[in-house]
Amino acid sequence: MKTRVTELLGIQYPIILGGLHWLGMAELAAAVSEAGGFGLITAGSFRNREELSEEIAKTRTLTNKPFGVNITLGKRRKMDEFFAAAIEAKVTAVFTSGYNPEAFVQELKDAGIKLVHVVPGIRYAQKAESIGADAVVIVGFEAGGHPGMDEVTLMAMIPKASKVLKIPVIAAGAISDGKGLAAALAMGAEGVQIGTRFVATKECIAHPAVKQAILQAGETDTMLTLRSIKAAFRVLRTPNAEKVLDLEAHSAGVEEILKISGGEASFRVMREGKLEEGLISVGQGMGLIDKIMGAGEVIEAIVQGAQERWSALGRMF
């Protein structure tokens, strides 16, 4: 398969691992890259530059294929040291999200590293294009994690985004099978970014209880929390998620909400399997996830499914 995204990243299939806090580690990133997709190490899971550098080095022991680093820019934490690690290691691409990555564009370009910015809407994608991003990921309302505040879906964004932007568009949200990939490409995307489907893989470091929760849940089992603090966060519908909505409805303080929704609680959930201690970030694509597979098998199934779907369209047209 060949799109501007496969060319940009030097990969075989236009399938990119999502940014996964606490879970975007070497094993999973390498497995995705090794199978012809594009693996991402999620920088926010590490304490400092050295830890990220070690994880990048570890990934290189597992695959010779291209991979990248995901860096979320925000108010709470300075990410400069992670850019330094990514640049030093000359990873193929840095995927940024959250705040505007403009301050890092020149440095990345000088190092020959591609910049892909992840955004929840077309106007942010246009901004990313204007500051020199090589591609954008557009995250739909259906996506797990942070789908933005506009509540606009992929169907409403990707056909238009691929018309108004010059740089290639990657679609993210609820894509779990070959039909999803085929549909995203039909919409005008040139790649997809997939999170939840890759969490339920053998190589993902997520606690087995998290993977089981994903297998058991369906497309209606997510909730959008944290709208009240302008940080919409799509998570599994659990008692804790309901509690966060309740805290929000009663104007609780951000600190109280973050005790449940924040990164430390997330670590206990995602890595230690203490599901009752935090939130579980997942997308609406859960409806199609019913077994734990190898990450490579996931890619194979998605590519094959997309090709079958493309052939089926041929019988319609």
Place this chain on the structure above:
Amino acid sequence: MKTRVTELLGIQYPIILGGLHWLGMAELAAAVSEAGGFGLITAGSFRNREELSEEIAKTRTLTNKPFGVNITLGKRRKMDEFFAAAIEAKVTAVFTSGYNPEAFVQELKDAGIKLVHVVPGIRYAQKAESIGADAVVIVGFEAGGHPGMDEVTLMAMIPKASKVLKIPVIAAGAISDGKGLAAALAMGAEGVQIGTRFVATKECIAHPAVKQAILQAGETDTMLTLRSIKAAFRVLRTPNAEKVLDLEAHSAGVEEILKISGGEASFRVMREGKLEEGLISVGQGMGLIDKIMGAGEVIEAIVQGAQERWSALGRMF
């Protein structure tokens, strides 16, 4: 183009006019059918059986091609007389929405009329299949009007629905161009139902002010109202829509809310152009609607765009 939906309805292209309260009249329905799609007359816009029968007869003077009637079942109004009119006139199909149409299945089958039920989620589609519907329309979160309470998008529903259902699936929500049609088919749908794009056509009886409002708005300019009364209603973001949300937040009575959101106010908006008197039901597909076209031109553009997209996929695969 050929799918089980084009076969079922006897049409050339798998494009179906949405149910459009006050707007699904003979001229628009006939124009859609005449161009190879499937036109629908929306029964709820009429006062009684005779009025609907007259509109069906009028449609027959404008086209010899198949068309149908859309009937929304609810608590507020008995729709039996509209089924009687549709059956008497032997329209090709009745599209039902809202409540379970089981009571009418046998009568429709006896008359050789196809039943397509419109639902906002997979479990409702399974129910429709079990009672004998010939096809289902699955409405995504992105759709105008009533997208249901689950807030699940087409990307998260159609690939799964087309896997778990035996009857054909029609996708509805934010489809305005050929990429949208191609994507819906890639997801596994065998047809699309389109509302907002057909409102902004020459043949639609909507007041010009409504059409202009659609042209000027983008994909982020809708809001979901009436969640508090379990009747989620996607409308244009207007002062009235904000006012309804405010009334809901302050637990206003249903009657007070319906003064703005109800059918009478809607008539003044949609047909008389008094936009300040009610709500304007529209979907997130508005981002791609930038000119008023003939309904036939819309269909031609969508079909051509989908074919181009399918060819483009061929260069990727």
